[in-house]
Amino acid sequence: MDPRQACLACLAQDPPALFEAALWIAAEHEPQLPPEQAQRLFDSLAHQVAVALPLGIGDAERAQFLLRRLSELGFAEDDEYPLHPRAALLSQVLQRRHGQPLSLALIALEMARRNDITLVGVNFPGRFLLRVPGADHLLDPATGRRLYTRDCRDLLARQMGTNIELSAEHLRTASAAEMLQRLSRNLRQLHLTTGEPLAALKDAQRVLELGPPSASDHLARADLYHTLDCPQAERYDLERAMLLSDDAAEQMRLAQRLSEISVPPKALH
Template sequence: MTATRDLEGRARARFAELLGRDPVPLDEAALAIAQEEYPALEPEAYLTRLDELAARVVRRVPGPVRAASALRALREVLHDEEGLRGNDDDYYDPRNSFLNDVLDRRLGIPITLALVYMEVGRRAGLRLEGVGFPGHFLAKYVSPGGVEVFVDAYHGGEMLSADECVARYKARTGGKDLDARYLAAVSPRQLLARMLQNLKRVYAERKDDVRLFWVLDRILLVTPDQREALRDRGLAAARLGGAAAAIRDLEAYLSLAPAAGDAEEVRAAVAGLRAGRGALLN
């Protein structure tokens, strides 16, 4: 497989189509990401699984949906019964970032576990939003009166107040103040971008350029103005033997950031590719 392989594959086309919807359906988009790794994946089977989990939550909540009882029911079904939990033993296993694997293995990282809570909650009539808490993604429910309840899906669906979130951040950082913006809800695009950034780190660390390339490509679909991803996709393409694709991305990066700190190195890489020498950045 090379970087010049068909970028308009089924999984990519599906992901791009879903990004064009308003709002972006997180469940389907997450499964479209996973389809690049699992071409035979059948999204409907996992969407049905989420429907069934939500039906179990609803059965536990008598009468009209009340937030407190629905949050408890959500935790009982997903953590107590299903055993959904954080993968402490192998946190950087890429399978922790694929929604199908999280549902099958019942293991994940904070962001994918939060996504399950959000999607099951939505189906059960409980609106949860993603929160880009530093180093530990959360979900939250906001009452009509503005009261916020944060859900830590990685730790068994534990429910926290905003003050408790701040206290935990301070304890972890030696007393640093937490910017209140980190307790705000993120958009579906921001959530998907963070999921993909997690995968990017994993594949970069493993030097898996084939997978790194497609993840960077998806990041650029979500955030087209991310210059570093454009540069990194070009470098990955070069390492995979796709000189034309590499030159295109690297020259686009230079046109956007001609004075970047690494601009001279990137120009040298482009010159090397044009000369057929393959001079690359690490």
């Protein structure tokens, strides 16, 4: 099956097969690592976690124990610099046991689902987090550390600057599509960092397929088309970015850039 279509099919299930969808995203870049192989690796890992999970305690405690157990098994945030795409390719994260917080969170979410622990993702700016609904804290997917309101304010200040106030929007539960879209944005940036524009273009296109696009999403793809010398496609995305942008200064910059694009006339046949 085509990995992109398989990913979208997983997302369309009720409930969405989030973990499998993320594996198909990895397979789009690494066909030599099929999801079935990664699933077998995960099954073995899941058994090691399940046998250690305590019973008779609430989901908040079990979720934190699960994350700490994963940490004991070697799962940790990837601190490689510059960060390589393998930190966001779930098949490789399972093998290496190192990855971005979102990738670690996807593993924890699937582990929680299999063990009947209610755990959700939180699209926190700059760092993906987890939460048990109703709990008075969030959880760091890389360490299992509890983050209370003050901790979240401090984290937001480190990620976004001190002029941004913590709001309910920052703590909103992420849908499966939003998590996959964020994963795709991460991969887009990582592939750009490693000088792989064609791989980044796959991610940029997937971002637009997975949910409502933003002006920055279209602009990111326009930049890739510019790098790949595809002016017609670049023009399309710049026009879409202009329509979606509510920043007058940005609209002017985009208009200027559009005026500078030279699109060769179509050949007559």
